[in-house]
Amino acid sequence: MPPEHAEVQVRAGSEADLEALTDIYNHYVRETPITFDTTVFTPEQRRSWLRSHPEDGPHRLLVAQDVRFVDTNPAVGILGYVTSSPFRPKAAYSTSVEASVYCAPTAAGRGIGTLLYKALFEALESEDVHRVYAGVALPNEASVRLHTRFGFRQVGTYEEVGRKFGRYWDVAWYERPVNI
Numbered sequence: 001m002p003p004e005h006a007e008v009q010v011r012a013g014s015e016a017d018l019e020a021l022t023d024i025y026n027h028y029v030r031e032t033p034i035t036f037d038t039t040v041f042t043p044e045q046r047r048s049w050l051r052s053h054p055e056d057g058p059h060r061l062l063v064a065q066d067v068r069f070v071d072t073n074p075a076v077g078i079l080g081y082v083t084s085s086p087f088r089p090k091a092a093y094s095t096s097v098e099a100s101v102y103c104a105p106t107a108a109g110r111g112i113g114t115l116l117y118k119a120l121f122e123a124l125e126s127e128d129v130h131r132v133y134a135g136v137a138l139p140n141e142a143s144v145r146l147h148t149r150f151g152f153r154q155v156g157t158y159e160e161v162g163r164k165f166g167r168y169w170d171v172a173w174y175e176r177p178v179n180i
C-alpha cells in the first residue's frame, strides 16, 4: 500500500526514472485498453518521449514518489506520473496540451492521480497554455471521475476509434481551461 500523501513528493521526472515509468506504462499497454499502444516498450525506446518533457515549459513530466526514496534512490517508490504533451503538431495548437496520467497499478485509487493533476495544473498556470485535453478510452470510471473533479467537460466521444484485444473502443474527449 502506498504511503499517506504527506509522504509523497511530486517532482519533475528525470532520466533516472525511465525504467520505473516504462514499467508502469507497459502494464497498461499489456493489460488494458486504457492506452492504444499495443506493444510494450524498452526503456530506451521511451527515452525520446521522456526528453520531450523538460523541467519547464508547457510540456511537463511530473512524478509522484514515496519521499523515503527521493534523495536515496530515484528509481524506487515511483507511484505514478503525469504529462502534458503537444495536442497536435501544427503551430496554432501550441496553446493546447494533452494530459495523461498513470498510477503504478498498486497505487491506484489512493489519491495519487489527484495529487499529480493538482501539481500539473499549478505548473501550467505560469505557461502559455490555454486549454488542456484528455482522451479517455471507455469504460474508465476512475479517469472519468478524476477529470470531472478537475473541471474537465466532456466535449464528445469518438466511437470505436481504436481496436485492441480484438474489439473496438470508444474514446471520450475532455477539455478544461487552464485557469478556472
Ligand SMILES: CC(C)(COP(=O)(O)OP(=O)(O)OC[C@H]1O[C@@H](n2cnc3c(N)ncnc32)[C@H](O)[C@@H]1OP(=O)(O)O)[C@@H](O)C(=O)NCCC(=O)NCCS
Pocket: 028, 034, 100, 101, 102, 103, 104, 107, 108, 109, 110, 111, 112, 113, 114, 115, 134, 135, 136, 137, 140, 141, 142, 143, 145, 146, 149
Ligand atoms: C485514473 C487514475 C490516474 C486516477 O488516479 P487515482 O489516484 O486512482 O484516483 P484518486 O484516488 O485521486 O481519485 C480520483 C477519483 O477517481 C475515483 N476512483 C479512483 N479509483 C477508482 C476506481 N477504481 N473506480 C471508480 N472510481 C475510482 C475516486 O473516487 C475519485 O473520484 P471523486 O473525485 O469523484 O471522489 C488511476 O486510477 C490510474 O492510473 N488508472 C489507470 C491508468 C489510467 O486510467 N489513466 C488515465 C488514462 S485517461
